Amino acid sequence: MNLTTAYASGRLTIYLAGELDHHEARETMRSILELLDEYLPRECVLDLAGLRFMDSSGIALIVRAGRRMQELQGRMWIENPSAQARRVIACSGLERLFQVAVIGG
Amino acid sequence: MNIRNYISIDFPSSSANEAFARAAAAAFAAQLDPTMEELGDIKTAVSEAVTNCIVHAYPSELGRIRLRLRILEEDTLDITVRDWGRGMADVKKAMEPLYTTGGEERSGMGFTIMQSFTDSLSVRSRPGKGTTVSMRRRIFRRSRGA
Numbered sequence: 001m002n003l004t005t006a007y008a009s010g011r012l013t014i015y016l017a018g019e020l021d022h023h024e025a026r027e028t029m030r031s032i033l034e035l036l037d038e039y040l041p042r043e044c045v046l047d048l049a050g051l052r053f054m055d056s057s058g059i060a061l062i063v064r065a066g067r068r069m070q071e072l073q074g075r076m077w078i079e080n081p082s083a084q085a086r087r088v089i090a091c092s093g094l095e096r097l098f099q100v101a102v103i104g105g
Numbered sequence: 106m107n108i109r110n111y112i113s114i115d116f117p118s119s120s121a122n123e124a125f126a127r128a129a130a131a132a133f134a135a136q137l138d139p140t141m142e143e144l145g146d147i148k149t150a151v152s153e154a155v156t157n158c159i160v161h162a163y164p165s166e167l168g169r170i171r172l173r174l175r176i177l178e179e180d181t182l183d184i185t186v187r188d189w190g191r192g193m194a195d196v197k198k199a200m201e202p203l204y205t206t207g208g209e210e211r212s213g214m215g216f217t218i219m220q221s222f223t224d225s226l227s228v229r230s231r232p233g234k235g236t237t238v239s240m241r242r243r244i245f246r247r248s249r250g251a
Contacts, residue, residue, distance in 0.1 A: 022156040023120035026210060055152040060212040084145035091221050092214045
C-alpha cells in the first residue's frame, strides 16, 4: 500500500494505491489516522483510484476513518472506487449504514 | 461428479499469504475464461475466507491453511478453504452481517461478502478442530459455441 496526499482549503485528499487487504489494513489505518490528526481537515476524501484490490478489511478502514472525521466534526467520502471495490462497498451496505458517499469510479 | 481439474495448496497462516492465495485462485480460475467481474468476485471471496483463518482460526500462532480449487462439470469453480484451528461453536452467529470478534479492524462483513459473491456457501466448524468453508461459483462460458 502506498499513500499520497493533497491538501487545499480544509480538504485533505488521501490517494490509496496497491491492494487493501487484512495484511495491509493495520498499517494503512494508522497512517490515515495520523494524517487526520496532523491536518485536522474539515473534509477528507479517500481516493481509491489506485487500489487494485479491496476486501472487507477496506470497509473496516473506511468506517474507522469516517468515525474519526465525525469526531473532528468534518465530513468524509470515497472517490473513484474500481468496479471490484464498488461491489464490496455495495455488498457491505456502507453507504446506507455509515452515510459514506461514493463518488465516481 | 466430474472433476475436470484441481489444485490444492497448503500454506502457513501468515497474512502476507492473503495476496498469494487470491492470486493463485485467480490464476487457476483463468482457464474458465471469466470476466473481470467474475475474477474480482473469486479473488474477494478467497481473500475473505483466508483472512478468517488467519484472524480467527490461528489468532496467536501460525497454523496450516489449505486452499483447494476444483473445476466441476463444465463451468463451476469449487473453492474450499480449510484450517485446523480454533473452530467456532456458533457458525450461524459468526455469519451474521456486522458480527465480529475481531475488534474495530474487522468489519464483520466477510461471510456476507462470500455469500453474495458466490452461488453457494457452506461452513462446517468444530471448536478445537477447525473450519471448512466451501463455495461454488458458476462461470458463464462466453465463447462456448461461438
